[in-house]
Amino acid sequence: MTxxxxxxxxxxxGCGVMVERNADGRIRVQGDPDHPANFGRLCSKGxxxxxxxxxxxxxxxxxxxDREGPAQRVSWNFALDTIANTFARLRAEHGPQxxxxxxxGQMLTEDYYVANKLxxxxxGSANIDTNSRLCMAxxxxxxxxxxxxxxxPTAYSDLEQADLVVLSGANVAWCHPVLFQRLKAAKEQxxxxxxxxxxxxxxxxxxxxxxxxxxxxxxDVWLWQGLLTHLAQYGQLDFxxxxxxxxxxxxxxxxxxxxxxxxxxxxxxxGLNEEAVLRFYRAFAGTAKVVTAFSQxxxxxxxxxxxxxxxxxxxxxxxxxxxxxxxxxxxxxQPNAMGGREVGGMASTLAAHLTFAPAHRQxxxxxxxxxxxxxxxxxxxxxxxxxxxDGQIKAVWIMATNPVVxxxxxxxxxxxxRRCDLVIASDFVRHTDTVxxxxxxxxxxxxxxxxxxxxxxxxxxxxxxxxxxxxxxxxPDWWAICEVGKxxxxxxxxxxxxxxxxxxxxxxxxxxxxxxxxxxxxxxxAALTESxxxxxxxxxxxANTATDSxxxxxxxxxxxxxxxxxxxxxxxxxxxxxxxxxxxxxxLNTGRVRDQWHTxxxxxxxxxxxxxxxxxxxxxxxxDATRYGLRAGEFTRLxxxxxxxxxxxxxxxxxxxxxxxxxxxxxxxxxxxxxxGAVINPDRDxxxxxxxxxHTPVLVQAxxxxxxxxxxxxxxxxxxxxxxxxxxxxxxxxxxxxxADDALHGAASAPDMSIERLMQRVFAGQLPEGERMAWGxxxxxxxxxxxLQQGRVEACLFIAPSAQLPDRLWLQSLFDKPALSGEERxxxxxxxxxxxxxxxxxxxxxCFAVGEQTLRRHIRNGCRTxxxxxxxxxxxxxxxxxxxxxxxxIDGEPVSGVPA
Numbered sequence: 001m002t003x004x005x006x007x008x009x010x011x012x013x014g015c016g017v018m019v020e021r022n023a024d025g026r027i028r029v030q031g032d033p034d035h036p037a038n039f040g041r042l043c044s045k046g047x048x049x050x051x052x053x054x055x056x057x058x059x060x061x062x063x064x065x066d067r068e069g070p071a072q073r074v075s076w077n078f079a080l081d082t083i084a085n086t087f088a089r090l091r092a093e094h095g096p097q098x099x100x101x102x103x104x105g106q107m108l109t110e111d112y113y114v115a116n117k118l119x120x121x122x123x124g125s126a127n128i129d130t131n132s133r134l135c136m137a138x139x140x141x142x143x144x145x146x147x148x149x150x151x152x153p154t155a156y157s158d159l160e161q162a163d164l165v166v167l168s169g170a171n172v173a174w175c176h177p178v179l180f181q182r183l184k185a186a187k188e189q190x191x192x193x194x195x196x197x198x199x200x201x202x203x204x205x206x207x208x209x210x211x212x213x214x215x216x217x218x219x220d221v222w223l224w225q226g227l228l229t230h231l232a233q234y235g236q237l238d239f240x241x242x243x244x245x246x247x248x249x250x251x252x253x254x255x256x257x258x259x260x261x262x263x264x265x266x267x268x269x270x271g272l273n274e275e276a277v278l279r280f281y282r283a284f285a286g287t288a289k290v291v292t293a294f295s296q297x298x299x300x301x302x303x304x305x306x307x308x309x310x311x312x313x314x315x316x317x318x319x320x321x322x323x324x325x326x327x328x329x330x331x332x333x334q335p336n337a338m339g340g341r342e343v344g345g346m347a348s349t350l351a352a353h354l355t356f357a358p359a360h361r362q363x364x365x366x367x368x369x370x371x372x373x374x375x376x377x378x379x380x381x382x383x384x385x386x387x388x389x390d391g392q393i394k395a396v397w398i399m400a401t402n403p404v405v406x407x408x409x410x411x412x413x414x415x416x417x418r419r420c421d422l423v424i425a426s427d428f429v430r431h432t433d434t435v436x437x438x439x440x441x442x443x444x445x446x447x448x449x450x451x452x453x454x455x456x457x458x459x460x461x462x463x464x465x466x467x468x469x470x471x472x473x474x475x476p477d478w479w480a481i482c483e484v485g486k487x488x489x490x491x492x493x494x495x496x497x498x499x500x501x502x503x504x505x506x507x508x509x510x511x512x513x514x515x516x517x518x519x520x521x522x523x524x525x526a527a528l529t530e531s532x533x534x535x536x537x538x539x540x541x542x543a544n545t546a547t548d549s550x551x552x553x554x555x556x557x558x559x560x561x562x563x564x565x566x567x568x569x570x571x572x573x574x575x576x577x578x579x580x581x582x583x584x585x586x587x588l589n590t591g592r593v594r595d596q597w598h599t600x601x602x603x604x605x606x607x608x609x610x611x612x613x614x615x616x617x618x619x620x621x622x623x624d625a626t627r628y629g630l631r632a633g634e635f636t637r638l639x640x641x642x643x644x645x646x647x648x649x650x651x652x653x654x655x656x657x658x659x660x661x662x663x664x665x666x667x668x669x670x671x672x673x674x675x676x677g678a679v680i681n682p683d684r685d686x687x688x689x690x691x692x693x694x695h696t697p698v699l700v701q702a703x704x705x706x707x708x709x710x711x712x713x714x715x716x717x718x719x720x721x722x723x724x725x726x727x728x729x730x731x732x733x734x735x736x737x738x739x740a741d742d743a744l745h746g747a748a749s750a751p752d753m754s755i756e757r758l759m760q761r762v763f764a765g766q767l768p769e770g771e772r773m774a775w776g777x778x779x780x781x782x783x784x785x786x787x788l789q790q791g792r793v794e795a796c797l798f799i800a801p802s803a804q805l806p807d808r809l810w811l812q813s814l815f816d817k818p819a820l821s822g823e824e825r826x827x828x829x830x831x832x833x834x835x836x837x838x839x840x841x842x843x844x845x846x847c848f849a850v851g852e853q854t855l856r857r858h859i860r861n862g863c864r865t866x867x868x869x870x871x872x873x874x875x876x877x878x879x880x881x882x883x884x885x886x887x888x889x890i891d892g893e894p895v896s897g898v899p900a
Contacts, residue, residue, distance in 0.1 A: 014458075059429060064079070102131070121371075145309055164194045352518070405667040444474060520542065524545050591664060612843055636703060639699050681696045722762050
């Protein structure tokens with residue numbers, strides 16, 4: 001057995017992972033108890049990493065696809081020569097701005113570094129941006145405004161040391177589950193710790209909250225400006241700190257008083273009651289140790305930078321920064337969004353936190369010996385793809401991301417890539433919405449095969465180490481970029497022999513001519529040998545010397561601005577650019593679900609993660625559902641000015657009236673018409689360029705379906721079902737397809753033939769051979785069938801005129817068996833387990849596959865705490881991601897003889 005310490009590839013918590021690989025190839029993943037980010041904890045996604053490592057749908061060799069026809073296998077030499085020759089030709093004919101690169105927070109720092117170096121230093125194009133623009137750009141812009149550089153001053157330990165933690169636009173229970181567990185444990189140990197959640201939705205995070213402020217979407221700046229007014233009015237400003245260390249504070253306070261002069265104004269703008277607002281203000285004002293942790297609910301907005309600035313203003317005005325248990329804390333979305341920012345991965349920055357100021361450009365040009373260093377920022381993500389659509393950009397290299405799904409106005413993105421002269425996609429997955437459009441497809445390494453570093457939300461650099469060999473012809477991203485650089489004539493600049501050499505150059509650049517004015521300084525790592533790099537332990541920056549301490553920044557009140565003083569901002573709140581209207585009366589919010597990640601290319605491989613929320617759902621308030629004629633389990637058309645989606649309805653009283661919520665994860669690879677990016681408006685923050693994912697005006701319309709159904713089949717379909725709605729859910733030994741349609745597709749008028757012709761139309765000959773058991777009522781569009789081979793079930797199909805269909809989980813469990821028993825065979829078409837069997841219900845705990853009905857039975861039998869449920873059935877006993885759901889079930893289940 002071998003053991004490898006590496007890092008989790010999901011969110012910005014940056015959890016350490018220990019991977020054990022046995023001689024027979026079996027892999028076991030567990031949390032690293034020595035890693036300071038997680039101390040052994042993992043969430044449901046991290047715990048299931050071993051299940052994502054299979055060979056299914058891997059891109060294993062370079063492929064070339066002309067405009068028409070199938071993709072053809074080509075050599076790496078052909079692929080790299082094609083890229084280099086096309087880039088050289090386009091630069092000569094149209095200039096370097098005709099070339100673009102779209103990167104990802106999934107890339108390692110070393111990959112990011114060479115991509116940025118090639119584009120900005122040697123090709124001469126600043127049109128290199130990243131999907132971090134979609135999640136962290138407003139935080140970056142806010143940090144630069146206030147601190148002079150993109151600096152996160154806090155550490156995870158501050159969450160545990162604070163007396164008040166404000167979670168603003170951050171559903172940490174689902175999006176940063178390990179931090180949620182750390183915070184929950186801190187509150188259990190110290191009951192005086194207060195937690196306040198600011199979020200339009202009552203999320204799972206609210207389970208541990210002392211107060212929830214369900215503010216109106218887009219009203220954050222009014223809330224925080226009102227806090228600044230309150231702090232000034234009641235003498236809670238730290239004037240000594242302001243006088244010594246902060247500029248602009250007088251104008252900032254005056255602007256706050258003008259915009260939010262009293263509680264009444266704030267409450268009206270935010271859709272809150274005055275008592276709730278006052279309670280929050282008093283808690284903040286009366287507590288010295290306050291951490292405000294914020295994430296996508298703040299950043300993803302057309303005024304996201306102002307939202308960040310409003311939070312930073314409150315901390316600067318009270319001196320609550322750079323101290324134990326106090327400070328603003330930007331929670332990063334992706335595992336290496338921070339590392340990408342360090343090396344200039346965004347179009348608006350240069351490497352090592354350098355700017356486009358002449359002195360910084362000269363420094364970088366000298367260090368790189370760069371022949372074509374850019375002189376101005378390039379196009380940010382949305383603008384970059386608009387330029388592709390307009391024909392200004394003629395070649396784009398997309399690496400480790402899926403913009404056809406994740407960007408707003410996604411149908412325009414798809415159309416742009418179809419018109420682009422050369423689209424290159426580096427990915428480890430063979431079929432994604434973006435890879436399908438690429439002319440050149442490059443096989444990348446997946447997690448487990450990569451070697452490099454990542455930086456988490458608290459500025460902690462950790463090693464990602466390979467423990468698997470590269471399959472097929474897959475190569476590291478840094479290698480492919482460097483090979484193109486060499487072919488363009490820059491062999492000396494890209495002669496790296498391994499990621500350790502790239503990291504060493506990155507560290508050297510942070511220290512180059514750095515006399516203390518740039519906090520990003522890795523001087524202590526600038527001479528690492530390969531063996532040093534292999535042994536590198538998790539470490540926060542700055543790392544100026546071998547022993548310096550860098551847990552938090554600004555303890556000395558010295559900032560990274562020219563005059564070393566922080567800058568507060570005078571803000572004028574503004575609503576979202578596009579307001580709801582009579583035509584589009586609802587506000588759409590998007591986000592993550594607990595067990596999925598981004599566009600599901602990795603997490604959907606772990607079948608246990610598909611059980612919690614297996615379909616794309618529209619969450620709608622009960623009052624809105626009644627108003628628009630929507631019913632739970634049925635379907636709705638969700639439409640905006642930019643696009644539409646078809647979704648199943650879930651009634652959800654955690655929402656504000658007038659708001660709907662849809663998860664971001666589903667793509668055309670997993671469902672028909674559920675790419676929510678196609679609906680999202682392309683409005684963006686004027687400073688950060690970050691899109692408005694939290695407020696798109698939409699309408700909903702009920703879509704009656706003639707029939708509903710599901711197919712469970714051992715072998716997945718090679719062609720999507722021909723139905724108006726379908727969703728594909730990979731399971732352990734089978735694949736499930738949820739189906740619905742509003743027509744019988746012209747099925748024959750003869751009643752005994754209608755269902756048969758319907759099946760032929762929908763599945764096009766993809767149903768299995770073998771013994772078939774069937775029952776049907778054509779007049780009601782009801783049909784049930786099962787196919788068996790040598791006593792083993794191969795497929796089962798259930799169709800009904802309504803969404804009331806049997807429980808899928810029992811049927812899926814039959815595919816694990818080599819042969820059905822007589823009782824199971826007789827019960828198969830009923831869809832119900834044999835007498836004496838008990839259904840577990842919808843899965844709540846993904847780690848141990850514990851269902852809702854099982855949990856309710858244990859609760860009724862006396863398990864009235866999550867710990868008791870863990871003892872009874874293991875639920876919540878691994879990653880803890882389901883603990884909020886367990887508590888909700890307990891709270892909703894009446895004690896015997898006592899109403900809930």
